[in-house]
Amino acid sequence: MALIEISHLSFGYRRAPVIEDLDLSIEGEGVTALLGPNGSGKTTLLKLLLGLLAPTAGRIRIGGDDIGDLTQKELACRLAYVPQVHKETFGYSVFDVVLMGRMPRTSFFARYGDADRGAAREALDKLSIAHLADRPYTEISGGERQMTLIARALAQGADIFVMDEPTNGLDYGNQLRLLDRIGRLAAEGYTFIYTTHHPDHALAVADRVVMMKDGRVVREGAPQAVLTTQGLAELYNLSDRLCTCFGAPSRTPLRAAL
Amino acid sequence: MVKLQLRGDRRGGAGGFFHRGSTFMSYGFWRFARRLGGGRSPQGLREAPPPEVRRPRSRSMSALPRALSWAGGAALLGVVALVSMCLGKYPVSPKDILAFLAQSWFGASYFSNEQMSVLENVLWNIRLPRVLAAALIGSALSVSGAAYQAMFVNPLVSPSLLGVLGGASLGAAAGIVFLKSWYAVQLTTFAGGILAVGVAVGIARVYRVNSTIMLVLGGIISGALFTSMLELVKYVADPYNELPAITYWLMGNLSQPDRETTLRAAVPICLGIGALVFLGRHLNVLSMGDEEARALGVNAPRIRLAVIVCATVVSATTVVIAGSIGWIGLIIPHFTRMVAGPDNDRLLPAAAVIGAAYLIVVDDVCRLAFSFELPIGIVTSLVGIPCFAFVLRNARKGWS
Numbered sequence: 001m002a003l004i005e006i007s008h009l010s011f012g013y014r015r016a017p018v019i020e021d022l023d024l025s026i027e028g029e030g031v032t033a034l035l036g037p038n039g040s041g042k043t044t045l046l047k048l049l050l051g052l053l054a055p056t057a058g059r060i061r062i063g064g065d066d067i068g069d070l071t072q073k074e075l076a077c078r079l080a081y082v083p084q085v086h087k088e089t090f091g092y093s094v095f096d097v098v099l100m101g102r103m104p105r106t107s108f109f110a111r112y113g114d115a116d117r118g119a120a121r122e123a124l125d126k127l128s129i130a131h132l133a134d135r136p137y138t139e140i141s142g143g144e145r146q147m148t149l150i151a152r153a154l155a156q157g158a159d160i161f162v163m164d165e166p167t168n169g170l171d172y173g174n175q176l177r178l179l180d181r182i183g184r185l186a187a188e189g190y191t192f193i194y195t196t197h198h199p200d201h202a203l204a205v206a207d208r209v210v211m212m213k214d215g216r217v218v219r220e221g222a223p224q225a226v227l228t229t230q231g232l233a234e235l236y237n238l239s240d241r242l243c244t245c246f247g248a249p250s251r252t253p254l255r256a257a258l
Numbered sequence: 259m260v261k262l263q264l265r266g267d268r269r270g271g272a273g274g275f276f277h278r279g280s281t282f283m284s285y286g287f288w289r290f291a292r293r294l295g296g297g298r299s300p301q302g303l304r305e306a307p308p309p310e311v312r313r314p315r316s317r318s319m320s321a322l323p324r325a326l327s328w329a330g331g332a333a334l335l336g337v338v339a340l341v342s343m344c345l346g347k348y349p350v351s352p353k354d355i356l357a358f359l360a361q362s363w364f365g366a367s368y369f370s371n372e373q374m375s376v377l378e379n380v381l382w383n384i385r386l387p388r389v390l391a392a393a394l395i396g397s398a399l400s401v402s403g404a405a406y407q408a409m410f411v412n413p414l415v416s417p418s419l420l421g422v423l424g425g426a427s428l429g430a431a432a433g434i435v436f437l438k439s440w441y442a443v444q445l446t447t448f449a450g451g452i453l454a455v456g457v458a459v460g461i462a463r464v465y466r467v468n469s470t471i472m473l474v475l476g477g478i479i480s481g482a483l484f485t486s487m488l489e490l491v492k493y494v495a496d497p498y499n500e501l502p503a504i505t506y507w508l509m510g511n512l513s514q515p516d517r518e519t520t521l522r523a524a525v526p527i528c529l530g531i532g533a534l535v536f537l538g539r540h541l542n543v544l545s546m547g548d549e550e551a552r553a554l555g556v557n558a559p560r561i562r563l564a565v566i567v568c569a570t571v572v573s574a575t576t577v578v579i580a581g582s583i584g585w586i587g588l589i590i591p592h593f594t595r596m597v598a599g600p601d602n603d604r605l606l607p608a609a610a611v612i613g614a615a616y617l618i619v620v621d622d623v624c625r626l627a628f629s630f631e632l633p634i635g636i637v638t639s640l641v642g643i644p645c646f647a648f649v650l651r652n653a654r655k656g657w658s
Binding site for chain 2: 047050051052071072073074075076077079080081083088089090091092093096100101103104111112136156
């Protein structure tokens, strides 16, 4: 049984379909990168997966359970969302932000207990950001915020992490550190699904690449097999010349370079 | 002010503000702490754990400091209330109060019967209801203001955002003009507040695009609607009796409530405050944005509705007791955030205590500063506006 199984999924705003009859199954563990041009429905797919949008047709199963049958809370215990770091909020301490991850694990009328605080500390330790615990979330750097959000997802106790363009807004060094972190957590058995606009990031850590265009999956498979010059040219409507001149990854896996 | 709120809601503007502004005091504190701690860690992430991994002995306290701060808050409130009970034209010392209590409850004998009946009248019928009313109103407005600020992710928001004060004022005016019974006025005041917020929420529901922005706009529309209807009622009011009564009411005044009104109003206010304080940790999550909240398993629309209902009931009830009293709901949460930090789990109870103590003190000033009594709404505005200007100054720093 696949960990995530999406069958005949459709979704549209008003009359414009965003996702049409999409089938995808993710076998579990490892990193899946979603690649596709703007407006191809990547983010919508993530939102459907997180239960933030309700599909107009089709179903999504996680570990065999239809997510339509799970409450938002049950879903949050299996699937953690690591958002982009752009939201402005109050200057909660990093520890308090991580503690928010315990929300789905505590009952409505309960308060956070020692177990919750312990889980939050453990998550901070695991990402080596325990020294930030008391700092206001609004005053740490973008890379540190992204780590805080990952720590929150760890504290949440889910084993599938959903990330929407996680490297967005990070400098080059922090992008690499983040990818490295994703790779290391994946090696521990966590499953990652993330969207990206950088084929080289997919090459770097993904075990599997899903290329989306116009709300459908056009190609999927191992990064080395899918992320070819021809594949990218087709995905982004590039002429061969553009594709080989700029940006297309060479065939050497980036992972080795990291 | 309205424009400000909207701007504050958008990224760019509010960004820097939150950065320093929302806790500008603690901003200074962090800078200081950073200097003490040998400077900020280099931009970005550290690969290896830093040399001394301090255990996060977080401000996110264990049980003991929490109990301590509760005790501290209760003590502060108790002292302020006790002192206020002593202040006034008829001299009463704290010792007198204790003696009075001892005599009336345990049958000790300190005072003559005559003195007892005077004390009973002064303390029991005049000062206590007033102190109690001030405490209830202060904490009600502060807590609902703090909750709204968290919910709308904007530290410049006040409980009247969705039009509750305008609606309640209209209700009061209409009650004074058309119904003429004190009890009926209380009912129409309460109903007016609820109705105004209902209109605001209804408008937001109709469009349902981005619910917090729509709520703000709905609040503006509903506030404007009810304010203009208030003008209409004022226009038709009898200018010799009713109009002064309405005007006086709108200034906010603590000399009106008798003990029964205050006690009756205490029930919904305490329930509402309790519920809001309980929702603190949900408000934290809600202030991260709807999608994030839902991905954390929190039913954002339902929590938001619960917060709006509680804050509305609580604020409308304050108008029932003492007319409309402005600025507390904006200033006190802000001040409290400087002291207690932004975590709503601590902020809301702290705002309740500080707001209560603040309004008791302001009411003392109103009673004692002059030979006549000042309407409390005027004093809270006079104090609140410079505070707001100060807050703005800091906000500007962030926006530039």
